[in-house]
Amino acid sequence: MKYIYGTMDHEDLTISKLQDKVYIGTKVTVKGAIHAVRNMGEIAFVILRRWDGLLQTVYEDSSLDVSVNELKEGETVCVRGILREEKRAPGGIEILLTSILVLSKPKETLPLDISKWKLSASLEARLDQRAIALRNIRERSKFKLQEGIVRGFREFLYEQGFTEIHTPKIGAKSAEGGANLFRLEYFHRPAVLQQSPQFYKQMMVGVFDRVFETGPVFRAEKHNTKRHLNEYTSLDLEMGYVENFTDIMEMETGFLQYMVNLLDKDYKKELDLLDIKLPKVDEIPYVTFTNAKELVSEKYHRKIKNPYDLEPEEELLIGQYFKEEDNADFVFVTHYPSKKRPFYAMDDPKDPTFTLSFDLLFHGMEITTGGQRIHDYCELCQKMKARKIEVDGMQKYLDVFRYGMPPHGGLGIGLERLTMQLIGDDNVRETTLFPRDQGRLVP
Template identity: 70%
Template structure:
């Protein structure tokens, strides 16, 4: 009988293993995709693309047992050769090739010049050839950074006593109702796709006190802007036993600090590839919604057209204001008007036209919405009735509050937006592997 006993040891080595070991002059076997071939006559540079970066291999006519004519860019190969220090090569070493074994071959020329340092193409062409475009070193680096953001979120929250949850994306009624929901048929019953895990994470506060989820959310918004997607990854948390909504902002600040440290530690290579300067997260200013509007109106000579909402341009100016006034990359805007927040938002007892809620702006773009929620059953019911809503389809959500819920609050962070701002892109599609917008359903 045969058995599996654990990860198979490979006879091929990775870049980090070569860097960590004493391989000078030694023969190694490595695999990778042929990123570029630069034929100089007697010698050719064959650069392999590996998950850890680029690896320069030197083909020598008469020495390397292979016919260079048979090697194509985009082929995948396994090669053997001696490791040699070389300052001009990526990572400071190259491999003098003894032999090449082709694992797979392309059957068509590349639609994009992915081996260029910057992918010199339109976003449209990039997205239309997405699985190829992402092979570009800079393109793929964006998504390693994104991995770091999600890892940071989870690892920080585990440390803070949060429990990870998985809540359903198909449901009978949405957390915040309204027209923004994708509708579908569920075994002959009408169903919707979750636009947020809001109801579920609140229900789970009664179980675990502190919970989080990193999962897709779906919004049927008819927006076609640089900052909207119809499907995105939401980093959500919800925590009980808070003393006020400031606890939520403080927890988010802690996350951002943890994330920045993690990126510095484990994603230095990608930060360098993209030339990213990480934001300052030591302290994040907070400003009331109405005060922010006033400050911006005064400083930039802008009229306040709608006292109950922030226009995108106003958000941008708030970002600019706090950058100029206190060199802040982030700013918490607090106390949003009650009429612009969902029914479950806790109104400010000092003035119930405002809520104990906030948005976090990053260089003038909203990347988080959060706040304290109503935890008292009667207060919740009263607010629902005052809004002319009914509790139909939310029976279990409502029941949860009948049986005791601690004061609590939480937030949702748009992963793609946060990544976009971190790396200085200006279209959220740049930081989404396979974006979904009003016109794009493929690939």
């Protein structure tokens, strides 16, 4: 009988491993894609690209199997050679080539000059050729950082006793968001794509007390702005046995602190490539919705137009205000008006026209909506009735309250927006792997 025993050591080394001094002066094997060829006549530099960086190889010996003139960007190769220190090369090392084996060849030359430091192509052009444009090491590093954010979210929440869940994205008609839902036919029945795991995560609080999910959500909004997408990744959590809705803001702050540490520790290379300064998360100021509106109105001489919501420009000014007054990168805005929050939001007992809710602004942009939820069955039914929300299709959601739920609350973070603000990009499509908007369904 023949067996598979698990991962085996291979002869070829990663670029990260080559940084280890023990290999200096020895013959090593490396695989990679040819990122750039710089032919200087006598010698040529062949730059290889792997997920963990770039590697300079030096072509000096004209007796090699493959002529340097045959080597093309986009080919993948397996090379052997002597590793040596070279301060001017990426990572301080280079390989003097002794053999080259071509693993695969492209059909055509690349349509973008991916080996440049900054791609000169427009956002549209880069998105059209997304999988090629991301071969540029600065472009791709945005998504490595995005990995770090999600990883931090999960690791932190595991530590905090949360359970990860996977809830369905196809559902029956939902009570939330009517016009914003994508509709489909599900075996001759009408169905929708979930715009949030809200109801499911609340239902699961009755089971696991604390739950989270990282997954896609779908919004058929006809927005065409720099900060809206029709499909995005939501980092959702919901936690039971809260004492105060501030518990939820504390949990988010804890996550941000964990995330910043993780990025600093494990994603330094990407932070440096993009020249990112990590935000200040040791303490995050909070301010009520009403107070925030007044503060920016006063300081920036701006009339309050809509008393029930924050306009994007107002969010920007709130961000600016707290940066100027307090050097803060983040600010929690609390107590949003009840009429602008969903039916399940818990009203503030001190003034039920406001809710025990919050948004988190990061450099003046909303990246999170959260708050405490109603946990009492009768209170929930009353609020639904007052808002004329149909109970039809909501019975299973209401059942968990009927049979008892702890006080709870939660939040949802837009992953692509958080990434955008962290990087300082000005369009959420920059930090979305394959964006979906009204015009974009491919790639």
